[in-house]
Amino acid sequence: MSPRRARRMDPWDRGGRAAPARPLDGALRGMDRVEEGPDGEWKVRLVSGAGSDKTYRCPGCDQEIRPGLPHIVSWPNWTGGEGERRHWHTGCWHKRADRGPGRTRY
Numbered sequence: 680m681s682p683r684r685a686r687r688m689d690p691w692d693r694g695g696r697a698a699p700a701r702p703l704d705g706a707l708r709g710m711d712r713v714e715e716g717p718d719g720e721w722k723v724r725l726v727s728g729a730g731s732d733k734t735y736r737c738p739g740c741d742q743e744i745r746p747g748l749p750h751i752v753s754w755p756n757w758t759g760g761e762g763e764r765r766h767w768h769t770g771c772w773h774k775r776a777d778r779g780p781g782r783t784r785y
């Protein structure tokens with residue numbers, strides 16, 4: 680015989696509670712985020728490139744980042760690191776971590 684339990688509202692029985700992921704949280708506040716890499720902590724800023732007419736050179740691939748191209752600016756997350764800002768292609772920045780330690784920082 681099965682015990683008769685009161686059927687209460689079961690919190691697990693509501694179609695699965697999707698975790699309220701909030702991936703936009705940081706993005707909405709805008710700006711810099713900190714990424715930890717094999718070579719330390721980096722501040723990372725996404726820039727749209729809009730309104731810029733400067734051409735940068737990406738340290739990842741040594742190619743130019745054309746004006747208007749969305750890309751990444753990063754710099755070491757330590758005092759004075761802002762003076763070491765570098766502009767990266769977005770893809771190059773992400774590939775950077777895959778190359779592992781031992782490469783030059785910039």
Ligand SMILES: [Zn+2]
Nearest residue numbers: 737740768771
């Ligand atoms: Zn690049």
